[in-house]
Amino acid sequence: MRHAPLLVALLAVGSVAACSDKSDSSAGATGGPIAVKANDSACDVAKNALDAGTHVFQVSNSGSKVTEFYVYAAGDRVMGEIENITPGLSRELRVELPAGTYQTACKPGMIGNGIRADLTVSGSAAPLTEDVALQQATESYSRYITTQSEALVEKTTDFVTAVKGGDIEKSKQLFPIARTYYERIEPVAEIFGDLDPKIDGREDDATAELPFSGFHKLEKDLWVTKDISKDGPVADQLLTDVKEVVTKAKDEKLSPLQLANGAKELLDEVASSKITGEEDRYSHTDLWDFAANVDGSQAAVAALRPALEQRNPDLVKQIDTAFTAVDDELAKYRVGDGWKYQNELSQAQLKGLSDVINALAEPISKIAGVIAKK
């Protein structure tokens, strides 16, 4: 997660996360809460072996950086996550864990792979049937959509507030961060008719019925016209539209096939409009969108992972390698908690990014066919 450090948000994201002051939050869990002591360089999880069932992790952050806590299944499939654990705060994550091997991770500064530890969950969980594996893909991805869309509302609210307050510099900082959450779940957002064009449409897509609005209208006014004094209604409408997308997205159950195509479409987005600088043509913050699209694609693939492992393990290996290559290439352009601007990259550097995206999109384009086969 790549929030600017100045953003202190107390909202719990994650469908099974709860605030620590609720005394009954661990009710129904197997055993008591598992303490996680996080700081800027450590992530001490009190237990590394658990019985299958529902568990509560109590994460306290004694460091100086905002952190996050994840429980990953193989291939970084997110079983549960809490974002925005600010310094001094303690938060709970409730997560249901079937028998298997997992990893816990804290991400101080909300970047990188995090500080990892193995976690073994034992029990008599039967191996998934293929149908169950596919069914769980939908549920797994729903969890991801829920956490991301709540963060989206939160960050869009911050952005909109800054715009309405006339604070151009702060608005510019918040713009790519709010977009990050939108770009991660774009395959879902795009399902709902006119909402995506209203939120994310570009100037040349505008029509009499759908005038230029949303993120990119504000982007132009922030970076080009440098006048946001009349953008209050645009900002309000953006937040309204984002909230509507989020409400709808939470109810949306994407089929495994939709997930497979979503993973591919996110990379197509990267290839056709981010590398070229077409998406964020005024701010040149395309690499934030790039990273977010890749994150979203990876989340969709991770949800399908158990089913893919059963059907085509070689493809999973190829995809893992290709994701790593994308991460490595993208990491070259990290600046603090953000990225270089697209127009700061040379043609050769852009080609480097294009090559790793093509290399990833090729095996990912094969997922749908693998999933569809009976």
Place this chain on the structure above:
Amino acid sequence: MSEKSLPRRRVIALAGAGVAGIAGAAGVGGALLRSSSTSEPAAVTSDAVTFFGRTQAGIVTPAQDRLHFVAFDVLTSDRARLVQLLKDWSAAAARMTAGKDAGEIGATAGILEAPPDDTGEAIGLPASGLTITVGFGPTLFRDATGKDRFGLAARKPAALADLPRFPGDTIDPAISGGDICVQACANDPQVAVHAIRNLARIGMGVVSVRWSQLGFGRTSSTSTAQATPRNLFGFKDGTANLKAEETDLLDQHLWVRAGDGPEWMTGGSYMVTRKIRMLIETWDRSPLGDQENIVGRTKGEGAPIGQSREFDEPDLTSTSIPTDAHVRLAHPTVNNGARLLRRGYNFVDGSDGLGRLNAGLFFIAYQRDPRTHFVPIQLNLARHDAMNEYLRHVSSGLFACPPGVSGPDDYWGRALFA
């Protein structure tokens, strides 16, 4: 689609129409083009050229009318993935040169959820004489930092030494070099583009397109059965080219022989590419007599100055052929007997923004050793050729083209990677 079901693309297979080594090529030259007149294209230009053979097709194969050439960078550092790609490419090339879809399923026969294994633009088109020829560039063996990328450095032929910088060169590195090249030639431009596009698609993630070039008209004959075509200066080009029928000369000048270098190249040939921008607007303003003196041949017949027929030998002792005429400087007698098999194509890449066509010749030449053939000839031309005033060499490539793929179990470069 299985091999047994009807191919989606129309396949007209002529028994015996194949380039199986040099002797076969000679036979095909006669069979494919009965007429020596370019105004009567032979119907059989739609036929398939056999992919498998001792030497690669697309070298002495009678030059087809269209070219799509591409140079790839290899992205992977995994030798096994590269080898697998060469196997996949060989299988796809065997299919496409036979007029079939690139993949076994085909453009439209697969499940609706998966992307097709052929892109489809060649549906309904015949094989169109398609040949696909592969070469390996110096950087495949060692990269710019000298690193032995795939454990092949010890097998790099001495003949694959980087070309020197020639006087007047204005080479753009972005459209030069490459780890692997693919030359697709066909009598239908869509078929040539289809071949390159599908190979690039199959190679996604393992290789990346570095640069590519379309050619719309051949500028050389590689068979005595073909009429000599013209380049964009309006002159016949390639009159004195090596031809498929000259088997002794091919052995002497074209094919790598056992003992020449590493064994894996025996039966192969070295390819030099030069993209040569031709400043046709200034050329077109020069008088006919000047043009003929620069070339050293008449514009109409193509005869050497002082002679009357195209294939008459130029009299280099005569002062009527200027000392800086192209025909004199390129002649084998002034280049230690060196002969090239040229296989170039005219190109027009749109316009240059200065009111001129971006036009020229994409020069391709095959030879047994560039150090004794292309390099001395080009040094001679670059220093003295009167034509240089109208030429700019903007791209350069050098590739080792291995011998042919012998059958379905073989693949491009198998001996190199063995």
